[in-house]
Amino acid sequence: MDVRFESLDLPLYSPGNYILIAGPCSAETEDQVLKTAKELHEGGVKIFRASLWKPRTRPGCFEGVGAMGLPWLNRVKEEYGMLTATEVANGLHVAESIEAGIDILWIGARTTSNPFLVEDIAHTIAKYDCQPVVLVKNPINPDIDLWAGSIERLSSAGVKRIGAIHRGFSTYADSLYRNPPHWQIPIELMRRYPTLPMLGDPSHITGKRALVPEVCRQSLDMHYAGLIVESHCNPDDAWSDAAQQMTPEELLKVTSKLKLSRLATCPMPPLDAWRTELDQLDENILGLLSKRMRIAEQIGYYKRDNNLSVLQTNRYQIMQQELKQKACNLGLDDKFIHKLFAQIHEESVRIQHKICDEE
Numbered sequence: 001m002d003v004r005f006e007s008l009d010l011p012l013y014s015p016g017n018y019i020l021i022a023g024p025c026s027a028e029t030e031d032q033v034l035k036t037a038k039e040l041h042e043g044g045v046k047i048f049r050a051s052l053w054k055p056r057t058r059p060g061c062f063e064g065v066g067a068m069g070l071p072w073l074n075r076v077k078e079e080y081g082m083l084t085a086t087e088v089a090n091g092l093h094v095a096e097s098i099e100a101g102i103d104i105l106w107i108g109a110r111t112t113s114n115p116f117l118v119e120d121i122a123h124t125i126a127k128y129d130c131q132p133v134v135l136v137k138n139p140i141n142p143d144i145d146l147w148a149g150s151i152e153r154l155s156s157a158g159v160k161r162i163g164a165i166h167r168g169f170s171t172y173a174d175s176l177y178r179n180p181p182h183w184q185i186p187i188e189l190m191r192r193y194p195t196l197p198m199l200g201d202p203s204h205i206t207g208k209r210a211l212v213p214e215v216c217r218q219s220l221d222m223h224y225a226g227l228i229v230e231s232h233c234n235p236d237d238a239w240s241d242a243a244q245q246m247t248p249e250e251l252l253k254v255t256s257k258l259k260l261s262r263l264a265t266c267p268m269p270p271l272d273a274w275r276t277e278l279d280q281l282d283e284n285i286l287g288l289l290s291k292r293m294r295i296a297e298q299i300g301y302y303k304r305d306n307n308l309s310v311l312q313t314n315r316y317q318i319m320q321q322e323l324k325q326k327a328c329n330l331g332l333d334d335k336f337i338h339k340l341f342a343q344i345h346e347e348s349v350r351i352q353h354k355i356c357d358e359e
């Protein structure tokens, strides 16, 4: 589908000249909102974010202050001249936010996954002459068409200023990141829509404040238009997502370095994206190997207690035979897979011998 994107026309953060949206995960109290906004404003941040409606995984968690926080965001606008941004999950949120003068609305990952909600949001926005900027987070699952589909729905309904937010994708596997980035997906979206502005969301990708700086850097190296980062005046006491929020001071230390590292390197976006993806896959392989060895250990104890021999040649041969077939089906070289699993089996046998020798 041919989608035309108008410029977001948002103020840029300097140094670095990129869009920087910062603020707490959730608006909690008027004081917390104003204190955080003041510190960010003093550091040159021009766009303030805070969620009012929070879709949470389980009931009983803090679900946001709702429309009560809209006047707090208005005070941020009036007192510090910042633009304001919040998350919307249905048409009612949209209407309340636009009527309260919010400048930027973002659609969260769970909402992007629901075409009915996206339609509701799109048609509600389109009713207003003075439209906000709308940013679409990637869906929770790594489904590029669902992401693209939401963007297309907004555009078809008449929403003009649209951008995307890359917040990573949820995973079942153990991972360094809360939501592994799968960089190839946003890269593919940017290939499909070359004029679509993409913002990185390092807070949700990493889930840990210590990792936020490197993902900020990677996002800008990918030529993203900017970043949306969580910052709280007292992150450890935050009512939601405490581990991934940083103080305005910590954040500004990172953002001021970004320009330097961006100029000092010569980014090669496709290569960088592939390497990042390989790093992630390697980490997944390590996680799986570790799980496999833990199971081999358990079998080792069982064999010791039941006086069974460690080496089970039959089992090993059947396993290799099946792997050969599976490798061929996946287009992998069967000799390589044979060698790889011979090594893995050898290590498993070593671990079990050690257990059996322990007594």
Ligand SMILES: O=C(O)C(=O)C[C@]1(C(=O)O)C=C[C@@H](O)C=C1
Pocket (backbone or CB within 6 Å): 296, 299, 300, 310, 311, 312, 313, 315, 316, 319, 344, 345, 348, 349, 352
């Ligand atoms: O199946 C078992 O008995 C195992 O202990 C597992 C395992 C393996 O790593 O796959 C290890 C040793 C045996 O020779 C065969 C297979």
